[in-house]
Amino acid sequence: MTPVRLTRYARGGGCACKIPPGELEEMVAGLALGTPPAGSPPAGDETMIIGLDDADDAAVLRIEGDRAVVSTVDFFAPVVDDPYDWGRIAAANALSDVYAVGGRPVMAVNLLGWPRDTLPMELAREVLRGGRDVAARAGCAVAGGHSIDDAEPKYGMAVTGLADPARLLRLDAARPGLPLSLTKPLGIGVLNTRHKATGEVFPQAVAAMTALNADASQLALDAGARAATDVTGFGLLGHLYKLARAGGVTAVLDAAAVPYLDGARDAVRDGFVSGGTHRNLGWVAPHTDFGRTGEPERLLLADAQTSGGLLVAGEVPGATVIGELIARTVPGPVIIVR
Template sequence: MTTIERQRLTQYAHGGGCACKIPPGELEEVVSGLTGPGSPAGNAELLIGLDTGDDAAVVRLPGAADGMAAVATADFFTPVVDDPYDWGRIAAANALSDVYAVGGRPLVAVNLLAWPRDVLPFELAREVLRGGLHVATEAGCHVGGGHSVDDVEPKYGMAVTGVADPELLLRNDRGRPGMPLTLTKPLGVGVLNNRHKSTGEVFEHAVATMVALNREASAAALDAGAVCATDVTGFGLLGHLYKLARASGVTAVVDADAVPYLDGARESAAAGYISGGTRRNLGWVAPHTDFGGADEDTRLLLADAQTSGGLLIAGEIPGAPVIGELVPAGEHALVIR
């Protein structure tokens, strides 16, 4: 076994993956009121910005052929798995997901790397970057360099630029009553990753779902005429669905029995492998949620902090389960039945 293989990267970070994000309630307080002014004459028109906490920024490019829009996003996090190559693949798929979540196509990415250079060998960093390049290449996205800093914790991700048709965007504020809710990846990577961090057990099926691109799901949503979607990442299914319901002025009803989970997720939740990020997610949405008869483990799994999760689409697409529907706004933004 080489030095690279012996390193447990998850032990060098206080959190893992998207579970290390700033809690949603705290983040909203920080960015409150920080939206920019309207577009000056002749400049690119901002189509999607900070207002509703959507997945990426989108601007209409003045003078571009066919009204082309540019999509911009950035995402990075601490190690979610111990294998550096897998971490790189997961982080890249997660960053690219923001472009797919608004109906865009990624064109070019730059790496974002923070590395404890006196603690971890650069051979590991190279493997992380190699993993990111592999997934970006799979997505047909160029990688054109990036930026690195010496840091006490390892972190990796990408800033991604893409393009989209401004008339065919997926937004989190376009949900309407009567729309079904479709989820394209199972939940549970958060508890499995936390178990991996605690025990060293490797869950290859969790890695496989995290490295899978949301490209086909995004294309299927657009083909189906969907106009509303978001991806499910660090704020969990309930957190991202709450943002969608709030932005759209509707109530979202979730059929808890219809939600798919990865093998071992329920057992891991019952065993207590719950991240702090997941508990903060649940605390944030609880005042806005009618949980019905859902038990504590179900509530936590629905709020499980996902890393590189699937798309949550207000509409039906082939091969993905319908887990609920949007209804007229009621007493609660979220209802679990």
Template sequence: MSANTASGTTLRLTRYAHGGGCACKIPPGELERVLAGLAPGVPGDAAGTLLVGLETGDDAAAVHLDGTGIAVLATADFFTPVVDDPYDWGRIAAANALSDVYAMGGRPLVAVNLLAWPRDTLPLELAALVLRGGLDVTREAGCHLAGGHSVDDPEPKYGMAVTGIADPDRLLRNDAGRAGLPLSLTKPLGVGVLNNRHKATGEVFPHAVASMAALNREASEAALAAGIRCATDVTGFGLLGHLYKLARASGVTAVVDASAVPYLEGACEAARDGFVSGGTRRNLAWVAPHTDFGGADEVTRLLLADAQTSGGLLLAGEIPGAPVIGELVPAGEYPLVVR
């Protein structure tokens, strides 16, 4: 289903957005300055114990319901159009929001829509296609979708707030990494540069859409079955950005074997041709002072920092089918090392 065939229009949604997908996030360094000093609130009558909050910038909040074996997970994620097809955008945004729950080792229970729409500029029929894409992916995930919130906005945005549950003793956390563990990645990198090429040229990359719309459910379940305890997903801050947060929170150094990192077909060419988002360049600028890049060239650095939308899980451990791209070692001079 596409903007052309389903609505009879030739509108390109990406033309209505200043950024694209998770590349439109506030830069990580700026965000950390905004959040600095904001201690989590502790209500006196809170119905549970906060297990994961702001401290490590993990993928979702987690609250242990006292007296039960249940942790409630809460997250929200939304962004501007990453592709022109409204149905695909909805699918991708839903998979991306659900990924935060999977990245914590949880199961999504219920989601609500978050929709911003320029109602005087873009037909509401396209918004309906976006919502349909989100609905279909939540059905695939076995997650209820019930209502949401919408606003009239000059720039289209879509995503979801998601609530899930997990075993509080088996959470996947970004602060649980230990030296000696391998690093695995469950989806190839490169959707950022391919999406940027799509926005600039109109070229369509079905394999990138398929990667972004794929749920991280099976990878999460495999990680739990393998006894893995440390994970995050790779989204707007790029592989290096999310890995830096993991290494910093865990008190280790992460070593990346650049030659082992998988990329989507056409990603390396798109990076060499200059289809690099501002978000990716900001990611690289943020991690550069904390990274020993060795002999890695500029294209490799940009791809490792490429702002992903609905990327894969980054695991401190091994699961079937996921390539090992590096390892965690005792903390050294740099939190990140690229070889």
């Protein structure tokens, strides 16, 4: 079978396809989905611990005592041309939302959109196989799912997990005096954009995207961390802004300490920057003091990641410390880049 450039069938790619964060927040404003309507019967011990308020990575519902269920969903258009790798990346990305709140994924269902008259179904099978294999590595069962005939190929998972309500990682738990740790290097977005435009393959990006955040999540919990998020479509700056805003703190980011994948700086220099990255930068810029940080560095810090690492308020063994949280001065920036 002749190789197919899957990324040519996608308007965007990976988590750069997300609706821009500013537009998304306006759209869901006032939709307190975690609050039952007036007149609803009492829910017993069921309590929405993490809902829509701060746009955390997953919803968490206490079901009884020390048990909570975690629920999330994530899907996107092809980010790489290899269908098996795309399936692995999409699954790792969806599972990451459970790890980002301190949970353990236990079950997932597939979500697949496929242009059946345009692309061979054998490719769809490879996508599903990739997702199954990564879920198996995570110890997460995959039980069917849902598919539609779609003009643009899309794949992802709805994931259910379990967590201890007393040991969660959440956005609003960020506090002054804590270091900021990053568990994966940045640059995934610009390398994927270059891949889509040129067909060049970047194994270092695929390796980063298919690496599970399971160990990083457990290490963060073991170290006593209580605030975290994963770095995906809104870029490091966007997710850092959400974390600092929810905690009422200011994040001081040491730009020189941020790790990048090989080739990331070259990709920015050569103009391989997605529209999502530009939108991310436009969203956070009014809330950020960039000092003397130049445009290429700003774009890298706002680079729309797919299946990125965890950003943790606290020290995590093996992670890179990239800054710290300090008390917020009002008025004042939410992020300071030095």
